Amino acid sequence: MEQKENEKSMDSDSETMLKKVYEKSIDPASQTILLKAKQEGIETAWDRYEKQLPQCSFGQLGVCCRNCNMGPCRIDPFGEGAEKGICGATADIIVARNLLRTIAAGAAAHSDHARDAVLTFKKMSEGAAGSYAIKDEAKLLSLASEYGIPTEGKNREKVASELADALLLEFGKQTGSLLCTMRAPEPRLKLWTELGIVPRGIDREIVECMHRTHMGVDNNATHILLQGLRTGLSDGWGGSMIATDVQDILFGTPQPRMSTVNLGVLSRDKVNVIVHGHEPILSEMIVEAAEDTELLKLAQEKGAAGINIAGICCTGNETLMRHGTPIAGTFLQQELAVITGAVEAMVVDVQCVMPSLGELSGCYHTKFISTSPKADFPNTVRMEFHEEKAYETAKEIIRLAVENFPFRNPEKVNIPAEKQECMVGFSAEAILNALGGSPDPLIEAIKSGAVWGVGAVVGCNNVKIKHNYGHVNLVKELIKNNVLVVTTGCNAIACAEAGLLVPEASELAGEGLKAVCKALGIPPVLHMGSCVDISRILVLSSVLANRLGVDISDLPVAGAAPEWMSEKAVSIGAYVVSSGVFTVLGTVPPVLGSQAVTALLTRDLNNVVGASFAVEPDPFKAAALMLEHIDGKRKSLGLNSDR
């Protein structure tokens, strides 16, 4: 209603502006701020995307090689020009090598994050990181036993210290394979062993990718891609899994709880601090420091009603899952949050942080604070974070934000009204708990067809797809067809914004799924955490497969990344498919320049690991592909496959 009236009073210029804004995002809060950006002449990722158009065709096809300085070389996709690089590399070789480097970068990001978590854990166990403690003792003990660490007669810290050493060894391991791979169902592990893709040391696989793609080393596309799968596995069943485990011990394993999402969680009268990036190590401290009485008093003195922490991307997901800290937005909303004019501090760690935030923050009063020793950005206040004085640094950061509150310019503030409730915190443990301690009720529901299958929908935003359009429509389509959805990362936030993470959303589900959700009091879309927490999905799939006595690839399960953009997503794709889950990508990966690599990824992988990729930007068609796949798996399991 209000919207309509507004529109009427606008001149035609504003109308075209509005139209453009509607084309960019399906989320009303984002549309409001995009309009504000236009009116204030502020540039966003969407504007920069337009300036990049049309994008380089060689890059899109993956046929440009810069791996040695005889190059750069590129292959003419239409066959009139060069067919080979100077060294003789064909399009197949170049595309495969580029893909392998992408996987290596993605795996590196996840696994290096994991390393830092383990190092914090180690310091905590030695008493050198006093701000941290063991929050989940049960998980500590179960992990210790998994890693063969005797616990009897030892105090918790001693166990933690020995476990940390064992975990650190996984990174530099020189013999044997990664221990977490033992969690995979037996047939899966056997298959990996036969293929020779059981990951060895976490760091080793990444280093080997860089070696293999050096000029004149690995020049066989299939051979290169097998290393891609192994590297992906070193992430999913290595780095990411370790990150999840250690973070659970340090900060607690998530349990279901309520929270709120979208730009409307920003407060009109409180100091707004955004935590953005991917690691919970600092943000946990920030959440704690926001309750510090001294700082709250200071906030009051500065005229604020309190201190409000809100997350963006996976740092946000981590604190959301464990504390119910609200989330301000997905990847593509990071700039929009600043443009609300209501953010005192944008605190970032690593990954998916746009360097544009530097210049952008300068247009408002926002302090852009970078904290990771690894990640600096233009125009930031550097407040490097080290575990030894974690809480002190967190307090300093909040203090800076509070002192910045009086500089907020009310004339520039526009906080959208949208603020959506959501139920979060579905770790694998929490899901099993909700099921009464065993996967059997879920398995029975799958067998009866009430739950037709499980869809794992994950991933980023990408300006190439209307913001959240791919995410929300794909997930809605799945639940409508009784597919229970598990989600992480920005897909989870997008679904939360669209109101799909509340128990009432079961009204949008098919009859079978609706009944199951109602009986259990859960939403039809389960938020399992951050992107490293896709490892939780792997663990859950293994539990289901083991219980049924089958491989993961036999399960009526399908994956999707409707709006993916990051290299991490490519590594995730590699391990999800190698784990046996058919995966639909919503944006085209840069591989089409090689027919061989394309055929391998979309078809032949099926004969190798029992799953493959598909590419489908249309979320409705993507859902259809997933459903078709699930039907097929149900049929093979001897279950009703007639929807």
Add this chain to the structure above:
Amino acid sequence: MKDLIIRPERCLGCRSCEIACAVAHSKSKSLFSALGEQPAPKKRIYVDCLPNLEISIPITCRHCEDAPCVSVCPTKALSQDEVTGIVSHNPDHCVDCWTCSMVCPRFLPLYQLILNIGCWTSSMAYNRGVISRQTDAGVKCDLCQGRDIPACVEACPTHALVFYELEEIPGTKIPETTSELTG
């Protein structure tokens, strides 16, 4: 009317124009779908390097009706087929006088560039040779019939190709210097 103008000093040799041209002349008009098309779509523009200048330059000819280059060529090295309208170049007769490039808006900026840097060793015959290759392939630049902005112009990240309003050809008033084209 508007024509495609080549500004060689801006070309980085990325070949984006070539691919965009091929895609614009494919059945599907989309990069990803054009990949599998049979016959493969053909480009009308060739990025070549001028060895003596060590620069890359996109070369393309649209075989104008009543081609001005043909009418000014003093040695009749250039001729136009009355039926097909194809402009051909006979290197045996070409004396590298660059007269043709003074009337062809597309090559004028290159001519200006060469004037400026005084490098006459770069051969017009060479550029014409590239055009002949294109002619042999049986395709010519059609200024992307049906598009507002030619695909190559749109694709060029450095604006080495521009679509510029020209007054009548011949006797045309074309920009004297390449910098005049920026506007």
